[in-house]
Amino acid sequence: MTNGLKPYPAYKDSGVPWLGQVPEQWESNRLGHVSTLMVPMRDKPEDLTGPIPWIRIEDFNGRSIASSQSGQGVSADTIRAMNLKVFPVGTVLCSCSCSMGTAAIAARPIVTNQTFIGIVPGVTFSSEYLFYLLQAAKDYLTQIATGAIQTYLSRSEFSSLGIVVPPLIEQRAIVRYLDHADRNVRRGIRARQQLVKLLTEQKQATIQRAVTRGLDPNVRLKPSGIPWLGDVPEHWEVSRLKYLCRFAYGNSLPSEIRQDGGIPVFGSNGRVGLHSVANTRAPCIVVGRKGSFGKVNFSETPVFAIDTTYYVDERFTHANLRWLSYLLASLGLDGVSKDSAIPGLDRGDVYDQVVSYPIDTREQALIVQYIDAATAYLDKAIDVAHREIDLLREYRTRLIADVVTGKLDVRDVTVPDDETDVLPEELESIDDVDTVDQTDDVTEGNSESSAEETA
Secondary structure (H helix, E strand, O other), X not given: OOOOOEOOOOEXXXXXXXXXXXXXXXXXXXXXXXXXXXXXXXXXHHHOOOOEEEOOHHHOEOOEEOOOOOOOEEOHHHHHHXXXXXXXXXXXXXXXXXXXXOEXXXXXXXXXXXXXXXXXXXXXXXXXXXXXXXXXXXHHHHHHOEOOOOOEOOHHHHHOOEEEEOOHHHHHHHHHHHHHHHHHHHHHHHHHHHXXXXXXXXXXXXXXXXXXXXXXXXXOEEEOXXXXXXXXXXXXEEEEXXXXXXXXXXXXXXXXXXXXXXXXXXXXXXXXXXXXXXXXOOOEEEEEOEOOOOOEEEEOOOOXXXXXXXXXXXXXXXXXXXXXXXXXXXXXXXXXXXXXXXXXXXXXXXXXXXXXXXXXXXXXXXXXXXXXXXXXXXXHHHHHHHHHHHHHHHHHHHHHHHHHOOOOEOOOOOOOHHHOOOOOOOOOOOOOOOOOOOHHHHHOOOOOOOOOOOO
């Protein structure tokens, strides 16, 4: 995609550390000199029709904020009473706290909170170019962020941010090229995400068949008495899960008291760090209780399970733990949740799940061997796809930085006419998957339960 791209003929020192050398015809400036920050709409609230969407970072969809996905809207009366700021179409909203530097462009008037800076570019400054420029500045913005509790950038810090402003015609060429390149990268990522989804479904189907029917295709069956479970091997037990295993609560372990060591720390979404001691034996199963509730993780080594999780080891079951992890993963525990403000997994609800299983642990071990062998190539293919996705994201980040700061000249690059106007709906966010669930660190330490509560 970068074949044939060359640097500009001549450069100058921008005087801005994160930019370095820039094309000599480009203007170095401060963001506040070429933009207006955090300015409400000139329209009076009574002139606005309908509720104004209240935007959260979850509503960012690539470059656009077409509408709030949360369904929340703010009336003109509320806007007036609370003196809320309404940002006009074309405002570049940039996160100044969590996910520092994440940006999107308002496609309609929007309302938001203090975790965002609203930037209205001047007449010589393109919103679309600014969007890409902020992507390139993410690491620098994080470095200069201040705050005792969390990273945060103030309005004055954003205003004094050193930037570079190419001639407007070049800004348009840069945006046109990056839109085209971004589209191709996203399509590549989307294809690999779809592949991962299909491979994962195939793996789950293999596991499901093995843990519900066993390995002998000619085994005699009996009715389970449970409609969704159907017939099961005649010699298998049918009972509630509470007779097969018990779930123990994880323990509080705030980040600031963790000690260096080789013990993995597990949260609801998997490994989230290291510690010096374990609270489980090996092997063990860790099940998400809050955040990514219902997600099942297995470890051959002892771990420290934090208090957003449950765990199971040899103290809480007589079953083969690897086999039990496959059984739990097949139950769809992420769908077992009561309606509440903070969704989570109640172990009482899990205990009520009806399961069928071989009592003989030797048969359980044979099922494990079969599943491991039958899914090994699927796991390998999934890992390869994930690595390719990571590489595409790294390429996209590097390309944006090089083009938007003038390291590569795209002025004469021809982009197909049908790709220069509006990004199609297919270009959804590619940055919202494969991330560690932040609820583990946010909520740990607040659990009312301990590992000793195993009854």
